[in-house]
Amino acid sequence: MATAELRERGALPNPDVGTYAEVNQDILKVLGRPGRGWWMLFGIAAAGVGLFLTCWFWQIYKGIGVSGLNAPVGWGVYITTFVFWVGIAHSGTLISAILFLFRAPWRQAIYRASEAMTVFAVMTAGLFPLIHVGRVWHAYWLVPYPNDRFLWPNFRSPLVWDVFAITTYFTVSAVFFYLGTIPDLAAARDHARGLRRKFYQIISLGWRGTDREWHHFSKAYIYLAALATPLVLSVHSVVSWDFAMGIVPGWHTTIFAPYFVAGAIFSGVALVITLAVPMRKFFGLEKYLTVKHFEAMAKLCMLTSAIVLYAYMTEYFLAWYSGEPPERGSFWNRVFGHYWWANWIMLTCNGLIPLMLWFRRVRRSISALFVISIFINIGMWFERFVIIVTSLSHEYEPWAWGLYRPSVIEMGILIGSFCWFGFWFLLFTRLLPPVAIAEMKEVVPPPLRGSKEAAS
Amino acid sequence: MIGARRRQGHRGFFALFEHLDTTIDACKALRGAGHRKFRAYAPLPEHNLLEEGLALKHSPVRVFTLAGGMTGAATGFAFTTWTSLDWPLVTGGKPLMSIPAYVVIAFECAILFGALSTVIGLFINAGLPNFRPMVAYHPACSDGSFGVYVTAPAARADAVRDLLSSFEPAELREDPEGFDV
Numbered sequence: 001m002a003t004a005e006l007r008e009r010g011a012l013p014n015p016d017v018g019t020y021a022e023v024n025q026d027i028l029k030v031l032g033r034p035g036r037g038w039w040m041l042f043g044i045a046a047a048g049v050g051l052f053l054t055c056w057f058w059q060i061y062k063g064i065g066v067s068g069l070n071a072p073v074g075w076g077v078y079i080t081t082f083v084f085w086v087g088i089a090h091s092g093t094l095i096s097a098i099l100f101l102f103r104a105p106w107r108q109a110i111y112r113a114s115e116a117m118t119v120f121a122v123m124t125a126g127l128f129p130l131i132h133v134g135r136v137w138h139a140y141w142l143v144p145y146p147n148d149r150f151l152w153p154n155f156r157s158p159l160v161w162d163v164f165a166i167t168t169y170f171t172v173s174a175v176f177f178y179l180g181t182i183p184d185l186a187a188a189r190d191h192a193r194g195l196r197r198k199f200y201q202i203i204s205l206g207w208r209g210t211d212r213e214w215h216h217f218s219k220a221y222i223y224l225a226a227l228a229t230p231l232v233l234s235v236h237s238v239v240s241w242d243f244a245m246g247i248v249p250g251w252h253t254t255i256f257a258p259y260f261v262a263g264a265i266f267s268g269v270a271l272v273i274t275l276a277v278p279m280r281k282f283f284g285l286e287k288y289l290t291v292k293h294f295e296a297m298a299k300l301c302m303l304t305s306a307i308v309l310y311a312y313m314t315e316y317f318l319a320w321y322s323g324e325p326p327e328r329g330s331f332w333n334r335v336f337g338h339y340w341w342a343n344w345i346m347l348t349c350n351g352l353i354p355l356m357l358w359f360r361r362v363r364r365s366i367s368a369l370f371v372i373s374i375f376i377n378i379g380m381w382f383e384r385f386v387i388i389v390t391s392l393s394h395e396y397e398p399w400a401w402g403l404y405r406p407s408v409i410e411m412g413i414l415i416g417s418f419c420w421f422g423f424w425f426l427l428f429t430r431l432l433p434p435v436a437i438a439e440m441k442e443v444v445p446p447p448l449r450g451s452k453e454a455a456s
Numbered sequence: 457m458i459g460a461r462r463r464q465g466h467r468g469f470f471a472l473f474e475h476l477d478t479t480i481d482a483c484k485a486l487r488g489a490g491h492r493k494f495r496a497y498a499p500l501p502e503h504n505l506l507e508e509g510l511a512l513k514h515s516p517v518r519v520f521t522l523a524g525g526m527t528g529a530a531t532g533f534a535f536t537t538w539t540s541l542d543w544p545l546v547t548g549g550k551p552l553m554s555i556p557a558y559v560v561i562a563f564e565c566a567i568l569f570g571a572l573s574t575v576i577g578l579f580i581n582a583g584l585p586n587f588r589p590m591v592a593y594h595p596a597c598s599d600g601s602f603g604v605y606v607t608a609p610a611a612r613a614d615a616v617r618d619l620l621s622s623f624e625p626a627e628l629r630e631d632p633e634g635f636d637v
Contacts, residue, residue, distance in 0.1 A: 020499055021600035144539065152539035156550055156557040164564040172571045179575065182584075183598070187499070190595035205585035209597050210637065211496040211510050213582045218501040219515035220578035224571055227525070231567045238560060441500040446476040447600065 014109065014443060016287040023440045027184075027433050028191045030283045034430050037282065042426050048419020055412035056131055064134030066409045073392045073404035075132075080384040081414050082128035084267070085121045085421070086166070086239050087260070087380065090232055091268025091300075092118025093173060096180070097228035100221075106296045108443050109288045112184075112436040113279060114272045115177045120424040121268075122170045124417050129162075131413060158241040165238040172231055176224050182207050183217070183438040236264045243387065249330035250391035253318065259311035266304035266350070267380035269297050273373035275425065277366055279434060288435050291364050298363040301376065305354035308383075312351065326396045333394040334386060338403055342382050342390070349379025460591045466607040466634025469616055471625035472594050476502060479602035482623045483509035486606060489619060495637050497594070497603035505602070517577040524573025525566045532562030592637045594627070601626065607634030 017023060034042075059066050069076050092114040099107040130136050142163045144153050153160045186207035189200035207213060240260035243251040273294065280289040319331035334343045353375045356362045363369070394401050406414075428434070473479045479496060483505070486494050498505055506512045536558040544552055578584065592605040608616040613630075620628055 019600055024499075024599045144535070150543055152543060154545075154547055155536040155540065155561055156547060156554050161557075161560045161564075164561055168564045168568040171568060175571055175575055179578070183500075187598040190598045206587050206590070207584070208586070208590065208593050208637070209497050209499060211498070211506055211512065213584065214498060214501045215506050215510075215512045216515045216517050216578050216582040218503075218506075220517045220521075220574050223518060223521040223574045227521070227567050227571050227574070230563075234560075234563060234567075238564075438500045446502065447474055448477050449475045 014288060014290060014440070016290075017440070017444050019447065020441050020444060023437055023444060024187055024191065026285070026287065027435045027437050027440070028188055030285075030434055031188060031192075031196075031430060031432075038426065038430065041422070045419045045423040045426055048416050049423050051412050052416025052420055055409045055416060059131070059134070059409055059413075060136060066407060068405050068407040068410060070402075070404070072395060072400050072402045073389055075388050075392060076404055077385075077406045077410040077414055078128050078132035080381065080388050081417055082125050082132070083239055083260075083384040083388075084381045085125035085128070085417065086169075086236065087264035087267045087384075088271050089118040089121035089125065089169070089173070089268065090236055090261070090264035091272055092116070092121070093176075093228050093232040094265050094268065095272070096176065097225040097232065100225045101229060104296070105443055106293050108439045109285075109290075109435055110272065110276060110293055110297070111439070112180070112432075113276060113434050114268075115173070115180065116425065116428045116432070116434075117268075117272060117275060118173045119170075119177050120421050120428070121271075122166065122173060123424065124421045126166060126170060127417070127420075129166075158238065158245045161238045162242055165235045169231060169235045172224075172228055176228055179217075179221070179224065180436065180439075181432055183209060184433040184436060187437050188433060233261055236261045243391075248391050248395055249324070249326040250315075250319075250334070250387065250394075253315065255311055255314055259308070262304045262307035262311065263350075263380060263383060266301060266308055267377055269300045269304070270373040270376035270380070273297055273301075273369050274377065277370040277373075279429065280366075283429070283434065285435060288440065291366065294366055294369055295360075295363045298357050298369055301354060301373075302357040302363075305350060305357070305376070309351040312347065330391060330394050334390045337390065337394065339386065339390045339393070342386050346379050346382040346386050349375045350383060353379075460589050461636035463607050463634040463636055465609050467610060467613045468592055468605065468607050468631035468634040469613075469620055470592055470594060470627075470629040470631070471604045471620040471623070472596055472627040472629075473602045473604070473623065474600075474626050476505065476602060478623050479604065480505055480509035482604050482620065482625075485619055485623070486604070487511065489615070491606055491608075491616075493636075494604060494606035495592070497597035497605070499598050499600060499602075502602075515581065517574060517581055520577025520580075521570050521574045524576075525570030527573075528569025529562045529566035531569065532565030533558055535565075536561050591631075591635045594629075605637060 017026075067076065067078070069078075092111075095107050096111045096115045096118075099111075129142075130139050133139055142153065142160065144160075153163075155161075182204055185200050185204035186209065189197055189204050192200055237257035237260065240256035244253060244256035246252060276289055276294070276297075280286060316331055316335075319327045322328070334340075353372055356368070356372060362372075389404055393403055471482065473482065479498075483494075483496055487510075496505060496510060537553055540552045540554075546552065550557075594601070594603050597603045604620070606616055606620070617628070617630065
């Protein structure tokens with residue numbers, strides 16, 4: 001039988017999963033009563049959300065002056081963290097949409113968690129422009145609505161593009177995510193009892209798994225993936241144009257769009273690894289998230305790390321080659337100026353440490369990947385910090401140079417944003433099937449007449 | 457809750473199968489016997505079942521995607537152009553209608569409208585959300601089994617029962633009433 005042969009060659013991504021029923025059993029058991037560890041993490045996350053809201057309310061009450069933002073550095077930790085979270089979101093769509101179109105067989109086990117990560121990361125990122133504008137009650141001015149004087153936003157401004165890109169991205173990724181879970185919610189409904197059953201009954205929209213439903217569902221899914229693919233590339237390009245359209249030295253370059261997209265995928269895949277390692281352990285999903293999956297993600301990190309490193313080198317080269325004193329000064333300042341440490345953290349975490357991924361042994365070691373992925377995320381946060389803060393602090397006129405120091409409130413909001421993200425992710429792991437049940441079944445050999453005898 | 461839609465004078469048969477190929481064969485046999493309005497149930501989007509067993513071809517969802525995407529692009533262009541002309545305000549020496557800048561808005565609108573109308577197309581075509589009572593359903597169909605539900609008038613009930621049992625279903629349920637699903 002072909003399946004047995006594939007298993008022997010190690011071509012199946014999940015060789016230990018035998019039957020469809022086994023998938024349901026293993027995944028749905030995660031939705032049971034949470035243990036003490038989950039409640040502890042949830043408590044920490046909830047406390048962090050409290051910190052986040054407290055800091056934000058304090059800033060709303062006192063004014064934006066409680067942050068360290070001032071001339072010349074008007075964009076600091078808030079925008080850095082905004083770009084960081086938008087970037088994190090990208091790998092979810094990459095895994096769920098782009099790898100779906102490329103039919104990569106390892107995406108099935110990992111895509112639900114990474115798609116949830118996308119939605120929650122955009123939810124986190126979306127708060128930062130609101131925090132950053134200070135007077136949050138005026139934030140709706142960004143939305144084109146017919147106001148008293150028929151004044152419209154300036155559609156030539158990248159900041160307005162950003163509003164469109166981020167709201168579209170949030171809507172589409174949330175829809176894509178929810179749509180994908182519907183068949184699995186139906187499976188959870190058939191498995192659950194009592195109040196939980198009622199809950200799944202409603203949110204599964206009465207899915208029955210009929211041929212008519214599957215037929216249109218699988219087609220709709222392809223079209224959504226085809227729409228999400230250019231969307232994900234456009235979103236981080238638009239975010240990069242927030243910078244590249246300005247004439248600040250260090251920002252005004254054409255490589256920003258691809259450079260940001262590669263960086264986004266790099267950091268996003270790293271966070272998927274960071275989240276998948278504990279998930280796999282605590283929920284006993286070793287059969288589903290195998291070393292093969294981690295190796296594939298490590299290869300993605302390896303590739304995007306190389307692209308990002310190449311982009312750093314291009315930036316340095318072009319700054320020198322341009323012959324422009326402000327441009328050269330800006331990059332000299334990055335490497336040896338006041339914020340040299342941020343730049344070196346960035347280079348070490350994003351360029352040097354991922355070089356270890358070139359070794360197969362490292363790629364196949366889950367604990368090593370976990371540690372490397374955390375370094376990558378630290379590095380990617382600093383990358384945005386370097387781009388934003390060091391460039392603004394060292395523009396054209398020497399008398400207009402200045403330094404920026406994040407305030408306690410900004411750090412509180414930064415830490416709180418991770419807790420806000422974790423809060424939603426923890427809820428997700430207990431309420432929705434964390435591995436796509438129906439799609440997992442696509443990589444499990446189908447039950448055929450007499451397949452039992454052939455497999456043994 | 458809305459009631460289930462009855463098929464007057466019909467009986468319902470639900471056969472539960474353990475194997476994919478049996479289900480495909482049963483569907484083919486049903487189609488061969490002239491049945492058109494029967495339903496197959498599967499725990500996954502099994503393309504062999506949909507294409508071979510039920511001979512399903514194109515889905516009209518794609519029309520919704522295309523229409524939505526084009527409407528979105530047109531809306532994006534029209535809106536940015538109209539607002540620039542509605543209050544002509546030259547900024548940065550750029551033309552009032554800055555097409556390259558508006559491409560970004562039009563593109564995002566195309567994706568947004570396209571995605572939302574794909575979902576609407578799916579809901580219309582697949583009949584979702586469907587909160588009618590789950591009469592012709594078996595919970596094993598979201599687990600590891602496949603199902604076939606067919607209704608027939610009393611005169612043809614025996615033939616259908618024989619046809620389904622010839623494929624040795626794990627379970628064969630017969631309802632005195634047939635439902636539209």
